[in-house]
Amino acid sequence: EDGYRLWLRYDKITNAQVLTSYKTSITELVLLGNSPTVTASRKELQTGLSGLLGIQLPEATTVTREGALLIGTPENSPVIASLNLTTSLQAIGKEGFLIQTLKVQGKNSTVITANSEVGVLYGVFHFLKLLQTHQNIQKLAIQSSPKLTHRILNHWDNLDRTVERGYAGFSLWEWHKLPGYIDPRYTDYARANASIGINGTVLTNVNANALVITPAYLEKVKALADVFRPYGIKVYLTARFSAPVEIGGLKTADPLDPGVKAWWNAKADEIYKYVPDFGGFLVKANSEGQPGPQNYGRNHADGANMLADALAPYGGIVMWRAFVYDNKVPDDRAKQAYTEFVPLDGKFRDNVLVQVKNGPVDFQPREPFHPLFGAMPKTPLMVEFQITQEYLGFSTHLAYLSTLFEECLDSDTYAKGPGSTVAKVIDGSLHAHKISGMAGVANIGTDRNWTGHPFGQANWYSYGRLAWDPYVSSEAIADEWIKMTFSNEAAVVNPVKQLMLHSREAIVNYMMPLGLHHLFGWDHHYGPGPWIKNKPRADWTSVYYHQADSLGIGFNRTVSGSNALSQYFPVVREKFSNPKTCPEEYLLWFHHLPWDYTLKSGKNLWEGLVQHYYMGVDSVRGMQKTWNSLEGKIDADRFAQVQQLLKVQEKEAILWRNSCVLYFQTFSRRPIPAGYEKPDKPLEYYEKLEYKFVPGI
Ligand code: BDP
Structure with a gap:
């Protein structure tokens, strides 16, 4: 199996x-x-x-x-x-x-x-x-019927078949054999997507390569589009903003330059000759070193509209990403997207959607919803989820991400009073948009089981189900997925469902509880590195995010800090501004609090933090127990695979817990409360491990 x-x-x-x-x-x-x-x-x-x-x-x-x-x-x-x-x-x-x-x-x-x-x-x-x-x-x-018009997978696949943040082998697209050889797997890919209602796929990485829009590659793209078309799946590509210079021989890629506009218009004509139902472009611009309109003193709307005009005659769309950050907002990276995009509301063409990550930083195990949701009423906003587990244990740890997606979709923005959920923003119902969408960064690769971890399949599945209907519960989705994937026996369905529904919280607990975020080792997003500091950019270090000192811990995003909270609607802002009303899962996201701050449990912050880290490891042990009880009830192959992966996960959960507890203890200067198993090695041991952890990823 x-x-x-x-x-x-x-x-x-x-x-x-x-x-x-x-x-x-x-x-x-x-x-x-x-x-x-x-x-x-x-x-x-x-x-x-x-x-x-x-x-x-x-x-x-x-x-x-x-x-x-x-x-x-x-x-x-x-x-x-x-x-x-x-x-x-x-x-x-x-x-x-x-x-x-x-x-x-x-x-x-x-x-x-x-x-x-x-x-x-x-x-x-x-x-x-x-x-x-x-x-x-x-x-x-x-x-x-689907509540969203555009239900799209984003592949971060490079033309050399490596996959950015992909943990399930190489890219499915065999560029070197296309268009001559059509791997039967393309059809199975299309079947799987159609079975959950996904109707679009972006074939290439957001960190784009202009080559994909040259004739040699368009022939290959056409071959894939031909396979996917019967299944209702349109093909999209990422557009490198500097393509007119790189492959067109122009001197500029300025979106207001008539020559540049003409170049993109001609490029669109060419693409539609190969793929008459081409879906359009996904664009990452002026973010993490990618070129964009700001290189020429123009804004995101100028860039998006130029591409939108080229695609409009054919019914194509532009998905313009709001994931932007650089050194311009030195006090808080979480604020930049809102700052750059809100003033552009109403300036985008009708066939542009702005694609917003679920949270304001970057696909962390837990983030509050992005403040852009609800804040651009005149622009259709898509939500971008990450199905691949870049920050949640790659394809080694078991994380059912539907609960993460659901948490974001259910969040109330209060944009038009109570009930203005993110789901209503992105399905277009809140502000009456005709087009709407969801994007999911794929976790699929050439691994025989597609996703590496057998439970990674559930994330692909639940993403599709939520894109069709953002109001379905994670529990209902898990129920049907387990029945289709493992067994209809209640003795399997019920325990596996419980395991899945609590799995993401387990990771939050052993990695970064209470609103902590981005505590990863240097140069990878896998193991712990809460001590990371003194790097070329502050917002690439962990100390920037947790701000621990002898007095306390957490990022102050209130009015006395970065005031990122000002970007939320008043009801949300007020709720999050007061540590007593702020949900504790976001506490240290918004507040820097003293170590002896009293939590709802009555414990002080230090004790509560330790408790969460230990709960995380305990949950993984609980998951192991549940899984072990299923022996003989599901096939031996997948049973053994998950069993082994859970053992690795337990080991790494302990590593995360010990690293973080020992490190934060250097600030809190308080003991690990009695009753907890003590870390078996000193902090220095864990710090050294960090450099050895999955080198090069
Ligand atoms: C981050 C990834 C990086 C992506 C970037 C993006 O670490 O590889 O290029 O997001 O979304 O999460 O553009």
Whole structure:
């Protein structure tokens, strides 16, 4: 059992009762047409049903018996057109679907229909999921449509096939063999994405290489787009802002220069010749050394609009990232995006979305929501989540990230009073935007199981589910993922679900509890390095973020400090400004507090901090116990793999705990309270380890 099949396993249902009932309800397949998308639906159904039910379903051109599965759009199926579903179909838009139990030609049938063939494909995957998770399919009345228009994976893949912050092997895109050789894995990638409703993929790293928009590469991009198209997935590329100079031979990339505009217009014409439904560009500009409009004294809107104008005739979009920082805001890097972008609200073209990371710093194990959400009412904002675990233990530690995504989506910005959640900002409902989106930095690579850690698959899965519907709970998502991936047995589902739901908090606790952030070793984002200081830039050191001293610890972002809090709406600002009302999980994000500050538990800050670090390790031990109890209930291969990884995780959780507790103790000058196992080595030992930790990553 190598995990390659992800959640689309389709093993035969072993519960005899369930199997019998499905076999009576599903007796023939009526699916007309042979377009690439219809063929994809047919193949998925044949594979899925023959696997799950162990039968080859007969195909018919019209409903001939009880238990027919009638699938199609009103356009490609006259029977469906005759069913009078117009009102329901009108309500679900281009990509939604209906699954209904209906009498068709006098026979009980299950109808899967939509306004587009891709909508039907989504319905087919949903129907298969019902079977995979053993749902009752007797009286179905399902209506589902995506709440966001753009549900996109961001691959940080380089043209040499290395993946920035990728921990699951190399890039899936075999550039050197494309377009001649089409790896069958591309189709499986598309199937997996379509099964969760992802409808776009950015193939290349945000730290972009202009080569990808030259003809030699566009041919390869076209080959990938051709594979993905039947699955409703559009291809996007990252645009290097200096491309007109680097590959176009121009002297400038100034977005207001007529020659530069003409160059991008011609480039768009060229790209659309290869890929007629090209999705558009994702751009990282003027951040971490990337070129951008500010190099020419222009702003982000000038840059984004120039590209947007080039793509507009073809319906393409620009996703312009708000992840920007440099030395311009010396007191607090967390403030820069808001400072640069809020004044530009209303200045972007209609086909521009501003893509904002979930928190104001950088994908930390926990961050408060980004203050830009709600603060740019005239601009559609996308949220960018990191599915790859750059700061949460790579593909070694088990972290179910859905709870992190959910925490951000559920956060109330108060932009238009209570209930103005991040979810409502990004689905466009709060400020009535026509386009909306979510971006997830992919955790996928050439590893046989795609994501390295078997539970990394759950993060890809939950990302897609939340992009379709940002209001689903992490618990519900975990439930269906476990059933599809491991087992429908309650004795597996319940413990694994608990393990998953608490896994991210365990990491927060042993790495950086109570709002601490960015305590990683130098030059990698894996092991502990709370002592990192004196580097070329202050905001690349840990001491900048934790500010520990003999009096206390934490980053003062209140009015007496960097005042980053001023960027939030008043209700949030007030709540976070007062340490007594600030949720304790964000306490040291916003406040510098004395070591003897009293926490809600009654413990002082030092004791509370120590307690969290120890709880983190305890939780990992708890996860191990849970996992070990599943031996024999799931396949031996994945059982052993996770078991081993959890052992590594435990060792590294202890390393994190001991490093941080011993280091912070040099400031607090207080003992580790009685009852806790004491670190077995002195601080110097851990400090030296840091340099050996995953060198070069
Ligand atoms: C940081 C990563 C860096 C990315 C950057 C980004 O460390 O590799 O290039 O984000 O999002 O998290 O642009």
